[in-house]
Amino acid sequence: MKFLIVGLGSMGKRRIRCLKALGHGNVAGYDPRPDRREEAVAKYGVAVYGDFDQALCSFAPTALIISVPPDLHHHYMEIALERGIHFFVEASVVDTRMDLIKQKAAQSATVAAPSATLLYHPAIRLIGDLVRSGKLGRISNVMHHSGQYLPDWHTYEPVSAYYVSNPATGGGREIVPFELAWLTSIFGFPKRVCGNFRKTIQIEGAEGIDDTYNMLLDYGEFLATVTVDVVSRHATRRLLVNGELAQLVWDWDEACVRVFDPKKGDWETLPYSMGEAAPGYNANIGENMYIDEIQNFIDAMNGVRPFANTLETDHTVLKLLYAVEKSDQTSSFVGFLS
Incomplete structure (x- = not known):
């Protein structure tokens, strides 16, 4: 197999590391920026192209790994489908031409793999197993908070230098589907949503983006509240999942999932191993899931085996983000049909 990495920024370099860790040496990279091409050669010894x-x-790649900014994803996905090249594409936040891309993919033997990295997180796999096993009983409510500090993402360049400063692909907005992808894989899609999103603090270079999203997901039988922000100084x-039989708590700083059993009056601690993080990354962002x-x-x-995520599911998650934004804009609940 021959893998062409499209985009040699932070995620493109990470995907080179992934392929090398798996023993795949037939890797090349494309990026219009000479500095990124030079870095890829120096660090990983791959062939690089500026065109x-x-x-x-x-x-002549077997597969594309599309690691460009989200608003460029559609361009390379369409080229891959036209040429019959398998493709993996990083997590997105915009759905430009997605209906056409889905239609073309359905008529093709090409593997289309939209990223859903957190599905491979050991804690999230464990949580999914626990919820589906019925150990928690009937779910009452779910509360989740994902917070990061946007300038910490790329400490080597200003926020204004890359796509997270663009309102359409802004850091806060991008992380919403990143979290909803795994939450909906465990709990499904809600019947209706409401939410708010705002710019709440000043971050240099991020003057035009919204940094905080609050969401209420109404499943009928239970409720979920989700907060995503890029203002948290500690990642x-x-x-928290409240069930009729038990309560589940996960804090990724603790490297374990805890379940409270009221019959025993005590917590069961279920540890997991995150694996090593790459230099410069948060210790909780291990390379193993990538x-x-x-x-x-x-x-x-x-x-x-099939890829864990599909274009159809990925698009539905994006539509859920858009429904939350519509709720804020209309000050109303928005019905959601998955």
């Missing part, structure tokens, strides 16, 4: 068409012709992921995700993509190309 995309030349990369396609000279390298945070905290989940490696596992790329392995799933490779397995899908080989017909071993």
